[in-house]
Amino acid sequence: MATQGQVITCKAAVAWEPNKPLIIEDVQVAPPQAGEVRIQILFTTLCHTDAYTWSGKDPEGLFPCILGHEAAGIVESVGEGVTEVKPGDHVIPCYQAECGECKFCKSGKTNLCGKVRSATGVGVMMSDRQSRFSVNGKPIYHFMGTSTFSQYTVVHDVSVAKIDPIAPLDKVCLLGCGVPTGLGAVWNTAKVEAGSIVAVFGLGTVGLAVAEGAKAAGASRIIGIDIDSNKFERAKNFGVTEFINPKEHENPIQQVIVDLTDGGVDYSFECIGNVSVMRAALECCHKGWGTSVIVGVAASGQEISTRPFQLVTGRVWKGTAFGGFKSRSQVPWLVNKYLNKEIKVDEYITHNLTLADINNAFDLMHEGGCLRCVLAMHARDNM
Numbered sequence: 001m002a003t004q005g006q007v008i009t010c011k012a013a014v015a016w017e018p019n020k021p022l023i024i025e026d027v028q029v030a031p032p033q034a035g036e037v038r039i040q041i042l043f044t045t046l047c048h049t050d051a052y053t054w055s056g057k058d059p060e061g062l063f064p065c066i067l068g069h070e071a072a073g074i075v076e077s078v079g080e081g082v083t084e085v086k087p088g089d090h091v092i093p094c095y096q097a098e099c100g101e102c103k104f105c106k107s108g109k110t111n112l113c114g115k116v117r118s119a120t121g122v123g124v125m126m127s128d129r130q131s132r133f134s135v136n137g138k139p140i141y142h143f144m145g146t147s148t149f150s151q152y153t154v155v156h157d158v159s160v161a162k163i164d165p166i167a168p169l170d171k172v173c174l175l176g177c178g179v180p181t182g183l184g185a186v187w188n189t190a191k192v193e194a195g196s197i198v199a200v201f202g203l204g205t206v207g208l209a210v211a212e213g214a215k216a217a218g219a220s221r222i223i224g225i226d227i228d229s230n231k232f233e234r235a236k237n238f239g240v241t242e243f244i245n246p247k248e249h250e251n252p253i254q255q256v257i258v259d260l261t262d263g264g265v266d267y268s269f270e271c272i273g274n275v276s277v278m279r280a281a282l283e284c285c286h287k288g289w290g291t292s293v294i295v296g297v298a299a300s301g302q303e304i305s306t307r308p309f310q311l312v313t314g315r316v317w318k319g320t321a322f323g324g325f326k327s328r329s330q331v332p333w334l335v336n337k338y339l340n341k342e343i344k345v346d347e348y349i350t351h352n353l354t355l356a357d358i359n360n361a362f363d364l365m366h367e368g369g370c371l372r373c374v375l376a377m378h379a380r381d382n383m
């Protein structure tokens with residue numbers, strides 16, 4: 001391929017400073033080194049974790065950087081020693097790596113992988129602790145090991161899931177984060193059983209995917225909780241059976257839910273990133289067995305609290321990253337489930353824009369109607 005081994009200059013959205021509009025820049029993307037893969041990103045979406053880091057509240061947030069972690073593309077070139085993917089393969093970059101060899105991967109107890117996490121947390125590549133991105137010679141940090149708001153990105157080989165090439169990349173890009181996170185929180189982390197009563201706090205993409213997963217698991221009641229009542233109608237299509245707006249109740253929301261469910265729910269999921277709601281989500285669980293899963297990402301300095309008695313009396317507090325899915329082995333499986341019409345993806349896409357419109361796409365995220373906005377990375381107006 002003509003670009004192999006060459007620096008590629010392409011368009012990328014650079015976050016120069018927290019909360020300042022992203023700037024579309026001509027970015028130089030260095031060739032992949034040993035164990036690295038350069039990917040042409042065709043479609044990316046925006047997740048609330050991008051907005052969180054951009055806001056400056058992420059303790060791991062470094063600037064300038066290229067954000068983005070929910071995307072799909074095609075391998076452009078690979079570095080020395082890369083055997084699992086080759087140029088032309090269709091892939092989804094994965095912020096949660098899977099090396100298969102580290103203590104985490106071998107434990108069988110977690111989807112977290114330790115191989116490259118020390119580099120991805122500080123915006124560099126593992127081999128030389130340097131960035132592959134620069135603008136006029138100034139290095140730009142990577143983000144979450146993915147940096148998908150660029151037409152080309154470089155990732156570690158352990159962070160690339162090879163997928164069926166018939167899958168539409170403008171749809172399956174969503175399988176890079178939010179939808180798997182919600183489904184996996186139910187299937188892998190909580191392991192919800194048929195007949196369970198489930199409460200979902202926050203009816204954005206992640207919360208709706210929790211509802212979808214709970215419905216598939218055979219939950220008998222799926223209670224959706226959101227401060228925006230406009231979210232309720234749409235949520236019915238994802239399996240939510242009842243709705244509560246905390247603003248319409250005088251009692252604490254956990255009390256309202258305990259009263260409605262003969263003592264509490266079997267499983268609850270916090271899909272917002274609000275530590276007060278995390279407490280409510282735990283405390284609305286049934287004594288003796290109720291399990292609450294933290295999915296939302298809370299800002300730096302925020303801490304959770306509850307009376308230890310809540311745990312002494314049998315409630316369980318858990319958290320999940322990427323829904324507990326092992327990325328490289330299970331993202332292709334999720335893509336196949338989508339192709340077989342066993343999971344929704346299209347239904348979470350409310351907007352389609354281009355890279356040039358990325359700041360508008362961030363604005364849209366704060367509007368109630370928006371779930372996921374897919375950006376076409378190589379549309380003519382990006383040039």
Ligand SMILES: NC(=O)c1ccc[n+]([C@@H]2O[C@H](COP(=O)([O-])OP(=O)(O)OC[C@H]3O[C@@H](n4cnc5c(N)ncnc54)[C@H](O)[C@@H]3O)[C@@H](O)[C@H]2O)c1
Binds near residue numbers: 271
């Ligand atoms: N753990 C992970 O691996 C992982 C993966 C993806 C996203 N996340 C996190 O999950 C969270 C949800 O992501 P999303 O994309 O669905 O976000 P979103 O903003 O689309 O959805 C959040 C919903 O919560 C509602 N809400 C806000 N405050 C509320 C309150 N006090 N009570 C009830 N409802 C309230 C909002 O109206 C909105 O509908 C974010 O914090 C994101 O960073 C975590």
Ligand SMILES: N[C@@H](CCC(=O)N[C@@H](CSCO)C(=O)NCC(=O)O)C(=O)O
Binds near residue numbers: 048049058299321322
């Ligand atoms: N840097 C953040 C970490 C936030 C966080 O928890 N990220 C999730 C993924 S959110 C995707 O939208 C995650 O996978 N965490 C595990 C990991 O990062 O290894 C902070 O410090 O707050």
Ligand SMILES: [Zn+2]
Binds near residue numbers: 047070
């Ligand atoms: Zn995300």
Ligand SMILES: [Zn+2]
Binds near residue numbers: 101114
């Ligand atoms: Zn590993």
